[in-house]
Amino acid sequence: MTQADLRFLGVDSDDEEIYRVLLRRGGFSRSELARLLAEEARDEAADQDPLAVHHRLTRLGLATETLGGLLAPVSPAKAVEGLVEHAVGRLRHELEQEVVSSGIVDSLLAEHDKSLDGRAQGLDLNVTTEHIEGMPSVRAAIDELTFFARTESLTTSPTGVLSPESIRHARVLDGRILRRNVHMRTLMASTALEDPGTMDYLYELVSKGAHIRISYLPLERLIICDRAVALTPIDPVNTSRGAILTRDPGLVAALVALFERMWRTAHDLPLAADGEAAGSDLANDFQRRLLRSLCTAQKDEIGARDLGMAVRTYRKHVASIMQLLGAANRFQAALLARERGWI
Incomplete structure (x- = not known):
């Protein structure tokens, strides 16, 4: 029977072979890894740097370094799950970029506009403000707005509490x-603080780069993308009636100014007394990957690329987790994280 391999998930044969040896032996010290690579070099005339191999295995999620300094294998199920997640994320990003660069959506929208133009509805397709009736149409409009957002997304949640369906x-x-590194700011009503499910989701967003504040004052419902288009409810008391979408520069500017005033009076998302995010486990998957990158990535550019984000965003997350751990430098952050069992 032919042995399956991991090449289709981006792991080359050399790294996979070392991972298989790790699974059989249970772990390596750095000296043992160096001896193994030296033996392979004699057999195959291929010289590999032990430190580089160590970094690749941990970056790929195939291995982790224990508190005792051993290189230990990650369980096969978890390792493959991580490889699949990374591959799917990379493919999704590539496809989204291809959609944007190809202009396919604009092309399809042009066909849709032609069909509207051919109908005797007296619609002016160049209007800057339109009424969107019914929640299905509003959701479709929000989907389109977020798809085309490229620089900034400003949103508010006057109710504060998000249902499981809304979160999904x-x-x-x-x-x-967030995958496109769009600057995302969200204002939540203070009732969010009383709902664990909402708070968990807010901290999930923060871990991915979003900026969130809590308002103790009434909020107006707004969605603004790229300071060029805005969505507000037709009836703030009954949002199910629909929404008003506007691209009018003056009106959008006024709504942006309103958002900025509400933002200035709001408060940063609070932390619990122990420094951890209320209602959440700070050692989540993203933070573990970020901490592992501090241990393995030789440059910020490499760590940022591995996590699929801009270097500036990567450095911001590093600074945030250092502050959370009370670390003076990155090396100390890694040590403190290991003491807590986060990596």
């Missing part, structure tokens, strides 16, 4: 925005 829907849209 929002996670897709918010994830799409």
Whole structure:
């Protein structure tokens, strides 16, 4: 029977072979890894740097370094799951970039506009403000706005509490925005502090680069993208009636100014007394990957690329987690994280 390999998940044969040896032996010291590579070099005339191999295995999620300094294998199920997640994320990013560069959506929208133009509805397709009736149409408009957002997304949640269904829907849209490094700011009503599910989701967004504040004052419902288009409810008391979408520069500017005033009076998302995010486990998957990158990536550019973000965003997350750990430098942050069992 032919042995399956991991090449389709981006792991070359040399790294996979070392991972298989790790699984059989249970772990290596650095000296043992160097001896193994030296033996392979004699057999195959291929010289590999032990430190580089160590970094690659941990970066790929195939191995982790124990508190005792051993290189230990990650369980096969977890390792493959991580490889699949990384591959899917990379493919999704590539496809989204291809969609944007190809102009396919604009092309399809042009066909849709032609069909509207051919209908005797008296519609002016060049209007800057339009009424969108019904929640299905509003959701479709929000999907389109977030898809085309390129620089900034400003949103408010006057109710504060997000239902599980709302979170499931929002996670897709918010994830799409944050993967493109769009600057995302969200204002939440203070009632969010009383709902664990909402708070967990807010800290999830923060871990991915979003900026969130809590307002103790009334909020107006707004969605603004790229300071060029805004969405507000037709009836703030009954949002199910629909929304008003505007691209009018003057009106959008006024709504941006309103958002900025509400933002200035709001408060940063609070931390619990022990320094951890209320209602959440700070050692989540993103933070563990970030901490591992501090141990393995030789440059910020490499760490940022591995995590699929801009260097500036990567450095911001590094500074945040150093502050959380009370670390004076990155080396100390890694040591403190290991003491807590986060990596």
